[in-house]
Amino acid sequence: MKEIVTYLIKIKDSPFDLYLSNKPMAPEDANYTRNRTRARDFNGLEDASIDMTNHIAIKKTVTESTEYEEIEYD
Structure with missing residues (x-):
């Protein structure tokens, strides 16, 4: 089973969830999104x-597994 661990960065004290959506090279370059699927890993x-x-880091773990099953074919 393959496991990939990444992190989302979220603002700590905000009235709603704001996730970092880019890779800032300076603090003033940070962009945020309310949509977790648009957050940068x-x-x-x-x-x-x-x-x-x-900010706070949120651990994101994606687990990939491959299963094989023999089936009857008529």
């Missing part, structure tokens, strides 16, 4: 400049 190796004082 980070693997921890990017050269992004994110002040985590006001």
Whole structure:
């Protein structure tokens, strides 16, 4: 089974969920989205400049499995 772990970055104290949607090279370059599916996945190796004082990381684990099953064919 293959497992991929990435992280979403979200603002801590906001009246609604705001997720980081780009890879900012400076804190003022950060863009946010309310749609979690548009949030950018980070693997921890990017050269992004994110002040985590006001943000929280959310671990995203995607598990991929392949199953085989013999079936009867008439």
